[in-house]
Amino acid sequence: MTLWTQEAMNARLVRYADLIPCRTAFIDTKTPGSTEKENFTIIGAGVSESADQHVHITEKHGFNIGAARQPFGCVNSQHSHDTAEVFMIHSGRWRLLFGPNCEDGSLEIGPGDVCSVPIHMFRGFEKVDEGKGMLFTVLGEDDPGKVTWAPAVFEAAADHGLKLTKGGMLIDTSDGDYKLKEVELEDGIDPDAIAELRTPPLEKLQECIATYDSVRQAPNPHSPLAAEGVEEAGIITPRPTRDGFPAGPISGWWPQDFNLRLLTLQTGAYVPLHSRQEAEVLIVQEGTLEVSWADGAIVMGAGDTLTVPIGLVHAFRNTASVPAVAFVARGTEDPGLPVFQS
Known part of the structure; x- marks a missing residue:
């Protein structure tokens, strides 16, 4: 391990x-x-x-x-x-x-x-x-x-x-x-x-x-990450996924090979500890985003890129006074459900 x-x-x-x-x-x-x-x-x-x-x-x-x-x-x-x-x-x-x-x-x-x-x-x-x-x-x-x-x-x-x-x-x-x-x-x-x-x-x-405004105005309420102050919206979803995202708004008529999402956390919002079974890359568009795990934490700023190891139990938090917005690339056309820690 x-x-x-x-x-x-x-x-x-x-x-x-x-x-x-x-x-x-x-x-x-x-x-x-x-x-x-x-x-x-x-x-x-x-x-x-x-x-x-x-x-x-x-x-x-x-x-x-x-x-x-x-x-x-x-x-x-x-x-x-x-x-x-x-x-x-x-x-x-x-x-x-x-x-x-x-x-x-x-x-x-x-x-x-x-x-x-x-x-x-x-x-x-x-x-x-x-x-x-x-x-x-x-x-x-x-x-x-x-x-x-x-x-x-x-x-x-x-x-x-x-x-x-x-x-x-x-x-x-x-x-x-x-x-x-x-x-x-x-x-x-x-x-x-x-x-x-x-x-x-x-x-x-x-x-x-997919325009920024249209994506931010259409978060997926069925996202497993959705919570008070936390929204996840689909951007590139070639087909319906196991983690509850319908196809679109960009699906394409050619292979995409990944999903692209937009994750937004309001001030103080938190995504609890969880792990994924596919590649997960975060690119911060605006604000700051804290990514934490058992042995440390990283605070990302606008333009920073982080690849989260497959299977790593990690959490997200926005500790700043403005929203944190990040693009998230998931390494499959059909991402599975995250596994939350009890």
Whole structure:
């Protein structure tokens, strides 16, 4: 039986202030308009193409947690994923751009909003208000594969000396082609494959967005965590779950591989000691949240991420004067009931 000391649990906590960015994570890192973005891999290696990317927590969870931080006007270029990609907006306003050349429309989302973008379609995003903003991401599966870039992104990167190997590793050839002698380069996507990555109609994509206000106004009264001052709302629920959540509001027509919830504790509210049998990752959106267990406690602030060990008996409390709100990713499409201590 693992003893979860304070030190051991601290190693499962990633403070916002301690996040280590990578500015060379992807092939568009030198493309004008994209040079200022910072990429973070918090749990799992995600789809980063750079050997310089720091992975904060390598333990497999069944999904990956990452983040991007960008200033006004900075663009994350058009790409497609083979597994679910979910955006949770921590700060700032963002425009999601669809189609290989952004020709298929856009949707705008802001703080607390969530969007799960369907697999096998081109998407990108840009920061549209002043200052820097932050969004967290969830990628489905332990190995989410590699990114498929739109042809224009591939061509622009090549103009700045950046190439991809067949394995999805980024190589900078600007200081000489000698580096390419022993690797096979990615050729980019062919026109027939592009035709397969069609964008659904914008009204269909609206089903993939849950706004912060709508989620907070619709807590699940049947959540086993529900109590005085405690609310848990479903965000991504592909199908009805054993712990009492109906499908939706985002269910998707592609595999999600996890549930995403919103947990809100009012001042003084408490969730008593309990354990779960699936991965549980908390990302605080606002306020502070205390997570305690037999041998210690951690107080999380806005932007902090904590992965709770499977089977650990733990509790939540809000000791601050403002509500504590946290996104909770559960590592299955069908989470079971928590086991409360008598």
